[in-house]
Amino acid sequence: MPSSGNGSGRNSGRGNHRGAGGGNPRPKSGGGRDDKQKRAGKPRPEERRYDVGPGASKDGPKSGRGASARGGAKGAPKKGEQRTGGRRTAPSTSREYETRAEERNRERYAGKKEVKPPKTFPGAEQEGERLQKVLARAGYGSRRACEELIEQARVEVNGEIVLEQGLRVDPEKDEIKVDGLTVATQAYQFFALNKPAGVVSTMEDPEGRQCLGDYVTNRETRLFHVGRLDTETEGVILLTNHGELANRLTHPKYGVKKTYLAHIVGPIPRDLGKQLKDGIQLEDGYARADHFRVVQQTGKNYLVEVTLHEGRKHIVRRMLAEAGFPVDKLVRVSFGPITLGDQKSGWLRRLSNTEVGMLMREVDL
Incomplete structure (x- = not known):
């Protein structure tokens, strides 16, 4: 029959062609259809969707590879990420979510008591300084x-001896003493100057004469002198910024003693000392010497x-002149416990603690 002949011819042609090629025969058409059915659940790479999160396909991977594949380049920013200066930043969180x-x-935590963290070192809850x-x-x-x-x-x-280390004190209120002597805990300054003759006992002189202020011009704090010395009188004079101490040192109530060396011309009577002590x-008014x-x-x-x-x-000059012995030269060698010693004329020195x-003990401070 013509139809069968045509069909057999087609089949024989295919067979001859495969034989001529010498290769393995192709799988039957029925087998290829079965393979397609097996791969039906797995789409081809070009058909796959790599979406993740909302709207993602069921067959797509669950990792972040979808964003890079979708971006067309390896290492592209993931969804929700941004690039800043070539580096990835953390995914941004919506402001509504944070609110x-x-x-x-x-x-x-409304209505709960505030919990204070513990101190990180012993004694931190105390006030003051060590x-x-x-x-x-x-x-x-x-x-x-x-x-x-x-x-x-x-x-x-x-008033109590301290034996423990680390005691905290308030320098403004507590009285601190070392070996029975009060400690000046604030930023006070104390100086002794051996004032030369011809220097005016003021910090400033409108007439332009040499004065005490010329010796302390480089000090950061303003100092003032304790008491006065005559222009021609030499010797120790104190300079400080401690107002209360200066006031007490010059107040008659505390009777701080000053000692002077005076050069006079004699002969002098034996009872000169008694005259000065008696007044x-x-x-x-009367002036009396404590010692002569x-x-x-x-x-x-x-x-x-x-x-x-x-x-x-x-x-001193007036007392000796009234007794009949004018003073040629006068030097103050001590102001309370502060002595002149071998300090040279015009030299300024800082007082020791x-x-x-x-x-301070002289004036009950």
Whole structure:
């Protein structure tokens, strides 16, 4: 039949062609259809969707590869990410979500007591400064040296000897002493100047004469002098910024003694000292010396020492002149416990902590 002939011809042609090629025969058409059915659940790569999150396909992967594949380049930003300066930033969170989370936290902790975290070091809940730190700042040496002072029971606070380390004090309120002498814990300055003759006992002089202020022009804080000395009188004069101490040192109530060496021409009577101690009548009242002695005699030249606690103007010169012995030269060699020693004329020196403590003890500070 023509139809069968045609069909057999087609089949024979295909068979001859495969034989001529010498290769493996192709699988039957029925087998290929079965393979397509098996792969029906797995789409080809070009057909796959790599979406993740809302709207993702069921067959797509669950990792972040979808974003890179969709972007067409490896390492492309994931969904919700941004690139800044070549680096990936964390996914941004919506402001609405953050607001809701904050509201939930407020509701959760509303009405609860505030919990204070514990202190990170012992004694942190205390106020004030450690005693050894205050002493070190006041100039008693390093902190270790100040700790040794405490160990030696040489430090007292408010009248009680301190034996423990780390005691906290308030420098503004607590009274601190070392070896019985009060410690100046604030930023006070104390100086002793050996004033030369011809220097005016003021910090400024409108007439342009040399004055005490010329010796302390480079100080950061303003200083003022304690008491006065005549222009031609030499010797020790104190400079400080401690107002209360300066007031007490010059107040008659505390009777701080000053000692002078005076050069006079004799001969002098033996009872000159008694006359000065009993009192010399001056135009502004009696003036009395606390102590008098002859230090040196060379012929008719006498060097005498006069100690008194008064501070009236020209008091020593006026007393000796009234007794009949005018003063040629006058030097103040001590102001309370502060002595001139070998300090040269015109030299300024800072008082030691011991000297400051002795000054304060003189006036009950």
